[in-house]
Amino acid sequence: MLIVQKYGGTSVGTLERLEAVAERVSRTRKEGNDVVVVVSAMSGETNKLVSYAEHFSKAPKQREMDMLLSSGERVTSALLSIALSELGYPAVAMSGRQAGIQTDKSHTKARIEFIDRKCIEKKLKEGNIVVVAGFQGITELGEVSTLGRGGSDLSAVAIAGALEADLCEIYTDVDGVYTTDPRIEPKAKKLEKISYDEMLELASLGAKVLQTRSVEMAKKLNVNLVTRSSFNDNEGTLITKEENIMEQPVVSGVALDRNQARVTLRGVTDKPGIAAEIFRKLSEANVNVDMIIQNVGHDGTTNLGFTVPQNEVEMTKVAMSELNASQSVEYDADIVKVSIVGVGMKSHSGVACTAFDTLAKEGINIEMISTSEIKISMVIASKYGELAVRALHNAYELDK
């Protein structure tokens, strides 16, 4: 098999941990696999470099930031390569440029455009473990670029896609994807498999295992992604296409998002173009609107509700004050969003009904509802958040 493994900052945070990573990589090689490793900077390094830059400038030039920040991953890749060689496994460190990773010109948040697979393949054929500095690439003009948040995950997925690897393992400090947050529901179980779409919904709902961008790319490139811990040998969670999951549960997970606030506009004039104007204002202010509910109105006016991230409430207030209309605006940050996610919903009826029943039995009032093909989200008072998660987890028998 050809396996791409990615180790994050915590996994390579000390020389001792880097040594443990070298052991794990060499074990994978010993089992007969070809291995490409993608590494992040040692934890703390990137923040240190950012603070150095901020000593000189509040808005340091992005091109120079890329030159600066890309050095951390180069250091880790060289050290891991040295450690692997010492264990008797030929290894070679490669920068983003050397690994053939070409990006667009958007410094500090570049997109991978193309990977020249020959670069890594050549080194693999020579019998090497290839250790690639993550998070970075090179532009058409030869400038160093970095990929932004979660960039090393993206490097790993893109390389796995380009090389048509059998597996792309993302190592972090958690065991995988759980049916819900084990700190809320101790009976939460680790999922063996989950589809790309379910993972995307969970990621956007705040499950911090993987970033949306990486899952989207894995889906697009058809990469079998595994998320697992570098601190133990537990099996992780495989994120793959729906067809690869034989027995699809109706619901895969329950998520709790504490970061939302509800905005309610009362007495909105009920004529075409008003909603468009409101959301154009919000878009211009870069506010990320999530759920939107509009009721049928009467007396020529209607009520409009939506949720925004809590830290964007102030921006929302400014945007709403610019509307020249008569509606009143209310803000409520004392809410949470509870969601159930599962591809099985598509072919099962009654899933939503079970959710509403469950919350009703607990005496929890549902204030807003929004659904997609594979997700049902409900806004409730924040004091009921954890109770709702446990009740839903139990109702869909996720602990079985």
Added chain:
Amino acid sequence: MLIVQKYGGTSVGTLERLEAVAERVSRTRKEGNDVVVVVSAMSGETNKLVSYAEHFSKAPKQREMDMLLSSGERVTSALLSIALSELGYPAVAMSGRQAGIQTDKSHTKARIEFIDRKCIEKKLKEGNIVVVAGFQGITELGEVSTLGRGGSDLSAVAIAGALEADLCEIYTDVDGVYTTDPRIEPKAKKLEKISYDEMLELASLGAKVLQTRSVEMAKKLNVNLVTRSSFNDNEGTLITKEENIMEQPVVSGVALDRNQARVTLRGVTDKPGIAAEIFRKLSEANVNVDMIIQNVGHDGTTNLGFTVPQNEVEMTKVAMSELNASQSVEYDADIVKVSIVGVGMKSHSGVACTAFDTLAKEGINIEMISTSEIKISMVIASKYGELAVRALHNAYELDK
């Protein structure tokens, strides 16, 4: 003018010092010059990275060491570029690769083969101050290489040569080149100008301002080199070709080398090939032999004397024990080498005579003498070292 400035690790050792460097660079630009800056890693960084690598391996792979160590200079170049931009001066950081510095394949001690001057010139023409990461280049195959000890000085001199710069300023923590070590002779004066050849002799005699390799390259490429301090505004010392120095003093400096040991072979069979065998053994053992004296022999045997660095005495003993001959070997580490250097010697007679007289008047016995066109070196008992330096400094009126 086009000026290349190089700042060493101490000069960029803290963010505050880096800020002072930015001030100085911007002043040079403000005066109407085009400026290329070459920077080292912040002091301590390279040692830290070396210790990381040694955690994993006693003999880390050289290719990976180059990837590892080259990161320090990249960080400094990015930070300085950010600092310059903040001061209002357009600047751009360039890695060795981006600056077009191509080297041979000898990792960790590469030689610069070629500099594509178009790379830097393009950025200069756009109005930038160009900040190049020193110490590094790229091989024909695209691998990162480093230049070994004093590598950033070499980068600066090579770039100055390729761009035909008017001046190459090497900033360190000393003011320039002195007639002798001011800690020995407080009347020592800073030299305004000195020729390449004199500087080469002084460098090989232990004057630590510049490394021999850089001076040799400056001579070859005809680069006007200035060594000065980054901690004050004193004029430094210009190192240039002999023709540029109008009034050549007979003697430019007096140097004291405390790092030598004398080896004496007595009763060496006086026949062809014996000396060759002795020095081949030393060469095979990588011993750096300095002065060699052979007296005319009698009785078919002769005495052979030479000096070696003190830390190579043990290697010398091993090499000498492999000789299958009858000579006896004596070692004396209690000696120093005092040298006077000056291009004026070529055209002045009596220079050596003055030296010998001076030491004789002080009651100092000269144990070995060796001369070149522009240098006279004398081995004496180490207890007389400082006295000899002061006496010679006075005899040649170097304080005038």
